[in-house]
Amino acid sequence: MSDGTFPFAIRQRVRFAETDMQGVVYYANYLVYAEVGRSALLRHLGIRRDALQKSGLDFAIGEASVRYHAPLRYDDEFDVRVRVAEVRGASWTLHYAVDRADGLRCADMTTIQVVFDPRLSKAVRIPDDVRAALQGGAR
Amino acid sequence: MSDGTFPFAIRQRVRFAETDMQGVVYYANYLVYAEVGRSALLRHLGIRRDALQKSGLDFAIGEASVRYHAPLRYDDEFDVRVRVAEVRGASWTLHYAVDRADGLRCADMTTIQVVFDPRLSKAVRIPDDVRAALQGGAR
Amino acid sequence: MSDGTFPFAIRQRVRFAETDMQGVVYYANYLVYAEVGRSALLRHLGIRRDALQKSGLDFAIGEASVRYHAPLRYDDEFDVRVRVAEVRGASWTLHYAVDRADGLRCADMTTIQVVFDPRLSKAVRIPDDVRAALQGGAR
Amino acid sequence: MSDGTFPFAIRQRVRFAETDMQGVVYYANYLVYAEVGRSALLRHLGIRRDALQKSGLDFAIGEASVRYHAPLRYDDEFDVRVRVAEVRGASWTLHYAVDRADGLRCADMTTIQVVFDPRLSKAVRIPDDVRAALQGGAR
Numbered sequence: 001m002s003d004g005t006f007p008f009a010i011r012q013r014v015r016f017a018e019t020d021m022q023g024v025v026y027y028a029n030y031l032v033y034a035e036v037g038r039s040a041l042l043r044h045l046g047i048r049r050d051a052l053q054k055s056g057l058d059f060a061i062g063e064a065s066v067r068y069h070a071p072l073r074y075d076d077e078f079d080v081r082v083r084v085a086e087v088r089g090a091s092w093t094l095h096y097a098v099d100r101a102d103g104l105r106c107a108d109m110t111t112i113q114v115v116f117d118p119r120l121s122k123a124v125r126i127p128d129d130v131r132a133a134l135q136g137g138a139r
Numbered sequence: 140m141s142d143g144t145f146p147f148a149i150r151q152r153v154r155f156a157e158t159d160m161q162g163v164v165y166y167a168n169y170l171v172y173a174e175v176g177r178s179a180l181l182r183h184l185g186i187r188r189d190a191l192q193k194s195g196l197d198f199a200i201g202e203a204s205v206r207y208h209a210p211l212r213y214d215d216e217f218d219v220r221v222r223v224a225e226v227r228g229a230s231w232t233l234h235y236a237v238d239r240a241d242g243l244r245c246a247d248m249t250t251i252q253v254v255f256d257p258r259l260s261k262a263v264r265i266p267d268d269v270r271a272a273l274q275g276g277a278r
Numbered sequence: 279m280s281d282g283t284f285p286f287a288i289r290q291r292v293r294f295a296e297t298d299m300q301g302v303v304y305y306a307n308y309l310v311y312a313e314v315g316r317s318a319l320l321r322h323l324g325i326r327r328d329a330l331q332k333s334g335l336d337f338a339i340g341e342a343s344v345r346y347h348a349p350l351r352y353d354d355e356f357d358v359r360v361r362v363a364e365v366r367g368a369s370w371t372l373h374y375a376v377d378r379a380d381g382l383r384c385a386d387m388t389t390i391q392v393v394f395d396p397r398l399s400k401a402v403r404i405p406d407d408v409r410a411a412l413q414g415g416a417r
Numbered sequence: 418m419s420d421g422t423f424p425f426a427i428r429q430r431v432r433f434a435e436t437d438m439q440g441v442v443y444y445a446n447y448l449v450y451a452e453v454g455r456s457a458l459l460r461h462l463g464i465r466r467d468a469l470q471k472s473g474l475d476f477a478i479g480e481a482s483v484r485y486h487a488p489l490r491y492d493d494e495f496d497v498r499v500r501v502a503e504v505r506g507a508s509w510t511l512h513y514a515v516d517r518a519d520g521l522r523c524a525d526m527t528t529i530q531v532v533f534d535p536r537l538s539k540a541v542r543i544p545d546d547v548r549a550a551l552q553g554g555a556r
Contacts, residue, residue, distance in 0.1 A: 016160065019159050021155065021160070021212075032432065035306070064346075071338075167449050
């Protein structure tokens, strides 16, 4: 996966709070970094959870996975890169890379996000405007 | 403050997630420990946030403070001790101690919790049943 | 995966801190729950990170994945179930289930943990005593 | 405390991870925001923990307090404002404000940071260069 395949990135800096006693970023915090990237991408694409909720829908993460390649440390700057990998009937897959500012690939991640009806606790078809926005972001 | 003055305690064990690169529990996590003690005390006293919400009220923390005495480390067992220190018109004060299982005092904490009306964003008088329960826990 | 296949479990209760604005446990916190289960299992098997470090080694998570089935909410009690799924040359795989106290399966997780030499940043063979302990826990 | 009295600020955006089931930022996370502000201020003043450690010293938070005025919500942008309030023999006090981007004061915080010798677990005099840098930041 070259950087070129990620059309979207957001820069962050490792907080002291995010480290653990091994002196590196605690492994679960990479999913927080994924959320920061995902939120920024969806905001960029004009997909808003509050708008979805007004039509009685919500979304949630159905699956998440992380492969750790190199540790991040306190005060490191890094980029969370995100792209839309696939859009299906009720869900979409995002791919992420966490790259230290000097380019070192620290982690790869994947999430599957599902649109559901909270009253029915049931997955439902992605609304057309959200689908169009995601497909626009799937470059 | 002798242990005797805390009528209520809950035992916990330090998670890896709660440590930081100094090898000790990250300072903000003591407020999470306070919440664990506070939740357990309120549950013990029969004070339920969802019941309060049914009468259109909620509560929130208005002030919190921590004094750090000794560090906790990964896998340490410790007790969060809590007592009701004062009950006022719209708020109450809790005192906490975080003691390592061998008795070492690691931190003292104080929180002020306020009852408010979420529609008005305004503090309101503590309901009588909550007041009675808190005063019963103030021994 | 029936409960019977998990020989080890540890009970926890959802903290307020672990919830998010959707009213359920935030998705990254399941990896914290995995760590609580993993730490408890390793402690139970007599595998200690500080002992490993004395022989110049350490371990870290190389891969982690979560499938989310049902949400946990504040104050829910739940069990983190863990088993050793596979032991290889330099790494081992753990499987986890997060089950609400009434038995509802909320999440499945997998982690791959790698033994490495921190001076070389290189994976190394699992020490014999650790391997034997893990194989003893792989029932 | 007018904004004018804080010579230093860093802008952040609320993460989903930082919210709780009340739909607002969880109270302990304000101490994480304080750390982000404190880290940025110390970096700006040229005070580095790794340099301090080379001379056998470290620092830690001895006291922290927060007063909550208004809630922050998901996606809100906000500024963490910091100033050096007092420099003593072995410790210094920082004051913080957390202001939503539109100027709403959401929280005030105070921390006391102590220089200590980790081998003796004992507070020691602030090194002269650190003292000078802090006093330069105390405008």
